[in-house]
Amino acid sequence: MKVLFIGGTGFISTAVSRQAVALGIQLFHLNRGQRETDLTGVQQLTADIHQPADVRLALRGLAFDVVVDWIAYTPEDIERDLALFQDRVKQFVFISSASAYQKPPTHPIITESTPLANPYWQYSRDKIACELRLMQAYREQGFPVTIVRPSLTYDTNFPIAIGGWASYTLPDRLKRGLPIIVHGDGSSLWVVTHSDDFARGFLGLLGNGQALGHAFHITSDEVLTWNQIYATIAEALGVQAEFVHISSDFIAQVAPDLTGNLLGDKTWSVIFDNSKIKTFVPGFQATIPFHEGIRRTLAWFDADEKRRVVEVEVNREMDRIIAAYRGK
Numbered sequence: 001m002k003v004l005f006i007g008g009t010g011f012i013s014t015a016v017s018r019q020a021v022a023l024g025i026q027l028f029h030l031n032r033g034q035r036e037t038d039l040t041g042v043q044q045l046t047a048d049i050h051q052p053a054d055v056r057l058a059l060r061g062l063a064f065d066v067v068v069d070w071i072a073y074t075p076e077d078i079e080r081d082l083a084l085f086q087d088r089v090k091q092f093v094f095i096s097s098a099s100a101y102q103k104p105p106t107h108p109i110i111t112e113s114t115p116l117a118n119p120y121w122q123y124s125r126d127k128i129a130c131e132l133r134l135m136q137a138y139r140e141q142g143f144p145v146t147i148v149r150p151s152l153t154y155d156t157n158f159p160i161a162i163g164g165w166a167s168y169t170l171p172d173r174l175k176r177g178l179p180i181i182v183h184g185d186g187s188s189l190w191v192v193t194h195s196d197d198f199a200r201g202f203l204g205l206l207g208n209g210q211a212l213g214h215a216f217h218i219t220s221d222e223v224l225t226w227n228q229i230y231a232t233i234a235e236a237l238g239v240q241a242e243f244v245h246i247s248s249d250f251i252a253q254v255a256p257d258l259t260g261n262l263l264g265d266k267t268w269s270v271i272f273d274n275s276k277i278k279t280f281v282p283g284f285q286a287t288i289p290f291h292e293g294i295r296r297t298l299a300w301f302d303a304d305e306k307r308r309v310v311e312v313e314v315n316r317e318m319d320r321i322i323a324a325y326r327g328k
C-alpha cells in the first residue's frame, strides 16, 4: 500500500508512521521538515501545505492508494484536498476531533452516532464543517472518505486540560512544588489515549474498503477522573501535587482563551464506546494504561534537555487564574 500523510511527524502521526513502516506500508510524508524525528523508512516530500504551487510540485508524478490529511482544520483545507485527490485515491482519511461531539453531551457514553454540535469551540465547529463537506462529496461523487476523530491522544506531549500540553511546563511546575489548576472538582471523567494504541486501531482502517463513508473514534477503554490524570503525572515524577480546583466557568471568565478547550471539551464527562473500531479492526484493543504511557512520555523528555521547554506565558496565565480565584 502506498500512503501519503500530510503532516506525519506530529504527536499522533509519528507513532502511526513508525508502525506503518514496520507493517511494510510505503509511506510518504508531506510537511515542512521542521520537526525532530527518529523516523526511518519514510519518503520525505517537503512543502508547506498552504503553498499550492509547492505542493503540486512536491506531488508531481506520484500516485497514492491512501492519503491521510492530519492537518486539515477548515472547509477551505478540505476544498483544496478534494481538488488535489478527487478521483485519484482509493481512500482519503480526514483527521477530525472527538471535540466535535455534542457539548455538553446529553449522554456520557459517546458513540459515533452522538450528534456533532459544539457551541463553545470554533475549532470543533470547523472540524464538523469539514466532516459535512466530505460526507457530501462521499454521497454525491463517491469520494472515498473515512473520518477519524481522535480524543486526547499523547506521546511526546501531555494529555492535560490546562498547563501547556506541548511543553514541559506542567511537570516543571509540579517538580518545583507550585500549585496546578484542575478544572471543576476534578471528578469528571475523561479518557486519554497513547498514540501507539491509537496507531494500531488507525492502521487497521487504511485500505479497509468497509471503512469508506464511516467515522470512527479510537480511544483507550481506561476511564479516569481529572484528579487521577494529574495525580498519575505527579506520581510518575515522584512528587506530591498541590491541586487548586477551580470551576471551568470561573477559569473561562478569567482566561477566555481556555473557553473552547474547557467548556467545549474537557469540562464534561465522556466515556467512549469503542465497539465500532473493534468491529472494523478485529483484535484492536488499547493496551497502554496511563500510568505506563506517561512514564514513556516523561522518559522521552528526560532523554534530552532541549525538549524540556517551559512556557513562561502558560505559567503566567496559571498564576493569574489562581491569584484571581484566591482573591489576590
Ligand SMILES: NC(=O)c1ccc[n+]([C@@H]2O[C@H](COP(=O)([O-])OP(=O)(O)OC[C@H]3O[C@@H](n4cnc5c(N)ncnc54)[C@H](OP(=O)(O)O)[C@@H]3O)[C@@H](O)[C@H]2O)c1
Pocket (backbone or CB within 6 Å): 006, 007, 008, 009, 010, 011, 012, 013, 014, 030, 031, 032, 033, 034, 035, 047, 048, 049, 050, 070, 071, 072, 095, 096, 097, 098, 099, 149, 150, 151, 152, 153, 154
Ligand atoms: N492529539 C490530540 O489529542 C488530538 C485530539 C483531537 C484531534 N486531533 C487532531 O489530530 C491532528 C494532529 O495530529 P498530529 O499529532 O499528527 O499533528 P501535530 O502534532 O499537529 O503535527 C503537525 C504535523 O503537520 C506538519 N505541518 C504543520 N504545519 C504544516 C504546513 N503548513 N505544511 C505542511 N506540513 C505542516 C508538521 O511538520 P512540520 O512542522 O515539519 O511542517 C507535523 O508533521 C489535528 O488534525 C488535530 O485536530 C488531535
